[in-house]
Amino acid sequence: MKKACANPAASGGYSRERASTGRVLVVGDVMLDRYWFGTVDRISPEAPVPVVRIERSEERPGGAANVARNAASLGARTRLLCVVGDDEAGVALERLLSAERVVADMHCDPSISTTVKLRVIGRQQQLMRIDFETLPSHEVLAAKLAAFEEALPDVDVVILSDYAKGGLAHIERMIAAARTAGKPVLVDPKGDDYRRYRGATLLTPNRSEFRQVAGNWADDAQLAAKAQRLREELGLEGLLVTRSEEGMTLFDAAGMHHQPTHAREVYDVSGAGDTVIAAIGVMLACGTPMAEAIGVANRAAGIVVGKLGTAVVHPEELEAPTQQGD
Numbered sequence: 352m353k354k355a356c357a358n359p360a361a362s363g364g365y366s367r368e369r370a371s372t373g374r375v376l377v378v379g380d381v382m383l384d385r386y387w388f389g390t391v392d393r394i395s396p397e398a399p400v401p402v403v404r405i406e407r408s409e410e411r412p413g414g415a416a417n418v419a420r421n422a423a424s425l426g427a428r429t430r431l432l433c434v435v436g437d438d439e440a441g442v443a444l445e446r447l448l449s450a451e452r453v454v455a456d457m458h459c460d461p462s463i464s465t466t467v468k469l470r471v472i473g474r475q476q477q478l479m480r481i482d483f484e485t486l487p488s489h490e491v492l493a494a495k496l497a498a499f500e501e502a503l504p505d506v507d508v509v510i511l512s513d514y515a516k517g518g519l520a521h522i523e524r525m526i527a528a529a530r531t532a533g534k535p536v537l538v539d540p541k542g543d544d545y546r547r548y549r550g551a552t553l554l555t556p557n558r559s560e561f562r563q564v565a566g567n568w569a570d571d572a573q574l575a576a577k578a579q580r581l582r583e584e585l586g587l588e589g590l591l592v593t594r595s596e597e598g599m600t601l602f603d604a605a606g607m608h609h610q611p612t613h614a615r616e617v618y619d620v621s622g623a624g625d626t627v628i629a630a631i632g633v634m635l636a637c638g639t640p641m642a643e644a645i646g647v648a649n650r651a652a653g654i655v656v657g658k659l660g661t662a663v664v665h666p667e668e669l670e671a672p673t674q675q676g677d
């Protein structure tokens with residue numbers, strides 16, 4: 352089959368060939384997104400709730416595992432370092448990730464259950480979401496830190512995907528070790544205390560995450576002032592605020608660079624942030640400058656929001672020549 356476009360310049364900087372030279376290490380909180388679909392014919396005799404008879408199920412890697420599968424889909428050699436429980440959800444995650452060419456180093460903690468978000472869906476609507484999650488133990492996290500330091504020499508970029516589930520307890524030491532080794536560190540943050548991300552290369556909060564740490568803004572000038580203050584305080588090279596339908600804005604030492612969204616159709620925005628950080632990681636790992644890497648990530652985000660569920664972008668979709676107005 353003829354490739355649509357292998358010329359990186361014509362496809363906005365991306366080519367599968369170039370991406371395949373990059374090595375990305377993803378570390379963070381993994382989860383299993385599980386969907387149970389069924390029919391509802393009656394109300395339970397035990398309580399005033401519907402009885403759902405399950406007919407089929409679907410499973411997808413979520414959180415840091417979704418970041419890793421997005422990086423692998425774009426062609427980078429991708430490793431994932433994470434903690435799971437000694438349970439069938441952990442086994443399911445391992446199977447899903449290996450099918451997507453992610454090399455997963457899963458530290459098993461028998462004292463926890465693998466994080467699972469289970470949605471029960473009947474009559475085309477979500478009836479309930481059931482979450483399983485527990486904080487990993489100190490011993491397993493220490494082993495994970497040692498594995499991180501061991502993995503560092505063989506990767507080009509580190510992505511830390513924080514979903515506040517405890518897997519990144521040693522994030523400060525991870526950032527310091529990676530920066531000492533000269534590797535760019537990208538962080539998808541959570542929570543209201545960003546001091547733990549000090550020294551990272553790039554932080555990628557979405558609008559509401561940024562609002563949580565910096566407060567509201569009335570216009571772009573105020574947003575820029577807040578973003579630059581936080582960037583300087585934390586010693587970051589860049590702060591990328593992803594702004595859903597408004598696109599994304601990078602703040603760096605040179606100022607503010609905005610990119611409107613590329614999305615033509617929007618079906619499902621969940622996981623778009625994972626695609627963004629994965630694409631930036633893949634592009635930096637193969638030697639692309641930051642501004643260009645973000646351009647590719649913005650195109651990837653525009654594609655992924657047009658797909659259902661937490662999805663991935665495929666090389667041929669990014670290799671298609673950029674069109675006028677793109």
Ligand SMILES: Nc1ncnc2c1ncn2[C@@H]1O[C@H](COP(=O)(O)OP(=O)(O)OP(=O)(O)O)[C@@H](O)[C@H]1O
Nearest residue numbers: 557593594595596598612614621622623624625652
């Ligand atoms: N409704 C939308 N319309 C157009 N583009 C969108 C929309 N939502 C997301 N995008 C694209 O995806 C990018 C990332 O989305 P967003 O800022 O919502 O990240 P996020 O909230 O971290 O996503 P998630 O947490 O679901 O992974 C945006 O910068 C934009 O390019």
Ligand SMILES: [Mg+2]
Nearest residue numbers: 539557624625
């Ligand atoms: Mg996000």
